Amino acid sequence: MVLHRDLGPFDTTAIGLGEMPLTIEDNLGHGKGIETIHAALDAGCRHIDTAWAYYCSGGEEQTGEKLVAEALSSWTGPRDEVSVATKVGHYRNFTDGRPTWDVDGRPESLIRHAKESALALGVDSIDLLYFHRPDPRIPYRESVEAIRQLVDEGVARTAGVSNASVEQIDAAREILGADLIAVQNQFSPIWTETADTMAHTEELGIAFVCWSPLGGFRKPKDDAVFEPFRRVADRHGVSYQQVVLAWELSQGEHVFVIPGAHRPQTILDSLHAGDLRLDPDDQAVLEHGVRKD
Numbered sequence: 001m002v003l004h005r006d007l008g009p010f011d012t013t014a015i016g017l018g019e020m021p022l023t024i025e026d027n028l029g030h031g032k033g034i035e036t037i038h039a040a041l042d043a044g045c046r047h048i049d050t051a052w053a054y055y056c057s058g059g060e061e062q063t064g065e066k067l068v069a070e071a072l073s074s075w076t077g078p079r080d081e082v083s084v085a086t087k088v089g090h091y092r093n094f095t096d097g098r099p100t101w102d103v104d105g106r107p108e109s110l111i112r113h114a115k116e117s118a119l120a121l122g123v124d125s126i127d128l129l130y131f132h133r134p135d136p137r138i139p140y141r142e143s144v145e146a147i148r149q150l151v152d153e154g155v156a157r158t159a160g161v162s163n164a165s166v167e168q169i170d171a172a173r174e175i176l177g178a179d180l181i182a183v184q185n186q187f188s189p190i191w192t193e194t195a196d197t198m199a200h201t202e203e204l205g206i207a208f209v210c211w212s213p214l215g216g217f218r219k220p221k222d223d224a225v226f227e228p229f230r231r232v233a234d235r236h237g238v239s240y241q242q243v244v245l246a247w248e249l250s251q252g253e254h255v256f257v258i259p260g261a262h263r264p265q266t267i268l269d270s271l272h273a274g275d276l277r278l279d280p281d282d283q284a285v286l287e288h289g290v291r292k293d
């Protein structure tokens with residue numbers, strides 16, 4: 001069984017499927033996307049992470065949320081066990097001819113997009129709705145007040161913030177109270193700058209969800225950082241990616257990981273990370289290798 005943890009009111013898996021690679025640039029097509037989500041669910045994954053903005057720049061909007069909805073409605077397993085998180089505040093654009101991720105944190109945009117997210121997901125109420133990323137043009141609290149309104153109106157059951165600093169988490173907590181159940185920040189062996197927010201969420205008793213937990217699906221910026229993980233992986237006879245995820249999950253009971261995948265094989269392997277027990281020798285090797293910023 002895949003490791004379970006409580007994400008606010010949801011009993012879900014500590015290892016979720018990050019949907020993004022299935023619908024942004026370089027995805028392997030609609031059929032592979034459905035196959036990958038079904039494979040994850042069949043293997044016991046009960047947590048899917050998507051976003052309003054997970055589509056190709058210039059293409060049809062919200063294809064990530066639509067793919068998740070289609071995969072869940074055609075899946076024959078227990079749909080009510082699956083928690084789906086989505087996010088609003090980003091949209092895709094082109095700058096200098098290249099696909100970009102732009103932000104729009106205006107309250108009216110967040111409210112419109114969240115309602116569109118619920119429609120695309122085919123739900124009355126979104127399980128977990130994140131404010132995707134602060135918009136420097138909009139006071140942070142104004143954006144979070146829109147998330148507050150969405151929870152009050154029942155568009156979302158619970159709320160989260162993403163790409164948030166300790167100060168922003170505290171501001172969100174003031175506005176959202178107990179409805180703030182999660183912070184989703186980048187965290188991996190190549191990205192430990194957010195360790196302060198991981199510690200802060202533990203103090204607050206809310207979940208910390210690591211995005212790009214394997215360093216992202218493009219070539220890691222610093223592959224040497226993963227060497228200690230490869231050494232520990234050899235000792236256990238598993239992939240180094242499982243060791244990375246197990247190390248992240250060992251940072252606290254409040255930690256979740258959402259590895260992305262383009263294909264069933266990779267998410268199926270990642271889902272085993274919760275079975276891996278890292279002993280003190282393993283931890284010493286890993287802690288020594290990880291970048292401390």
Ligand SMILES: NC(=O)c1ccc[n+]([C@@H]2O[C@H](COP(=O)([O-])OP(=O)(O)OC[C@H]3O[C@@H](n4cnc5c(N)ncnc54)[C@H](OP(=O)(O)O)[C@@H]3O)[C@@H](O)[C@H]2O)c1
Nearest residue numbers: 018020211212213214215216217259260261262266269270
């Ligand atoms: N909140 C935010 O601002 C934000 C930003 C970025 C991402 N996210 C979320 O975080 C999720 C994960 O991030 P990510 O997709 O950027 O990167 P990631 O999870 O760090 O890395 C995904 C890559 O790792 C590979 N992989 C996964 N499991 C593996 C395994 N067991 N063995 C070997 N390779 C494995 C995948 O390979 P294949 O390609 O071969 O399948 C994919 O290329 C996203 O899907 C999204 O939901 C959130």
